[in-house]
Amino acid sequence: xxxxxxxxxxxxxxxxxxxxxxxxxxxxxxxxxxxxxxxxxxxxxxxxxxxxxxxxxxxxxxxxxxxxxxxxxxxxxxxxxxxxxxxxxxxxxxxxxxxxxxxxxxxxxxxxxxxxxxxxxxxxxxxxxxxxxxxxxxxxxxxxxxxxxxxxxxxxxxxxxxx
Numbered sequence: 001x002x003x004x005x006x007x008x009x010x011x012x013x014x015x016x017x018x019x020x021x022x023x024x025x026x027x028x029x030x031x032x033x034x035x036x037x038x039x040x041x042x043x044x045x046x047x048x049x050x051x052x053x054x055x056x057x058x059x060x061x062x063x064x065x066x067x068x069x070x071x072x073x074x075x076x077x078x079x080x081x082x083x084x085x086x087x088x089x090x091x092x093x094x095x096x097x098x099x100x101x102x103x104x105x106x107x108x109x110x111x112x113x114x115x116x117x118x119x120x121x122x123x124x125x126x127x128x129x130x131x132x133x134x135x136x137x138x139x140x141x142x143x144x145x146x147x148x149x150x151x152x153x154x155x156x157x158x159x160x161x162x163x
Contacts, residue, residue, distance in 0.1 A: 004128065004160035005033060009043075010153045011137060014109075014130030015160060016090055022080040025092055025102065025124035032105060033157045043152040044068035045145075048111065048138045053093055054154060055106035068147055073104030083123035085114040088134070090125035111138045 002017040003026065018026040032038060040060045045053035045068075058064045058071035077092060079100040085091055089110050092102030102122050109127060111134060127134060140148040 002125075003030065004162075005029075005157050006160055007038075007130075007157050008155040009133060009137070010151075010155060012130060012133035014133050015128045016125050017128050018090075018125040019083065019123075021082065022122060022124040024077050024080055025122055028077050028104070029107075029124070030159075033159070036156065037105060038154045038157045041154050042068070042148070043137055043140075043154075044147050045108075046137060046140050046142055046148050046152070047146050050112055050114065051091075051108040051110050052134060052137045053106060053108040055093065055103065057105070062151075065147060066145075068145070069106075072106055075104040076101035077104065077122070078102075080122045080124070081119055085110050085117040085121065085123055087111065087113050088127040088131055089123045090127070091117070091121045091123040094121060109134055111135075 004017050007014040042059035043052050043054045044056050044059040056069055056071040059068045087110050090107055093106035093108055094102045137152050142148050
């Protein structure tokens, strides 16, 4: 059974499952959540009908707003590209690199079917519940850098207890 996590945000909760066939990305996410890495991090890039992105530790700081989207661990996760970028899936963000290796912490939730991204980014999970929260986040007013004007914050991400 895939691992499930609850992403608690200041706009509500999102429940996700991680795919077992992307173990490098799954294990990295599990490790980061176990370290409370995402606590206090904002959704720093929000584009309605495209995606909502988070995972940059610099986004905790309003005074570093111009750097939001540039932070995270220096490690990259090797690509595990096999799933489609369908609405409601989680994918790892990445910089431009020929190996298509993923960011060590940044990820996005597709707010639309983004098939033109297929084969480019590792999709490693799916939203099980809380798409209404994803919709709220996607509808946020943003600045010219697609950063929400009113911060949308991940309070914490915790594993969902198995029955």
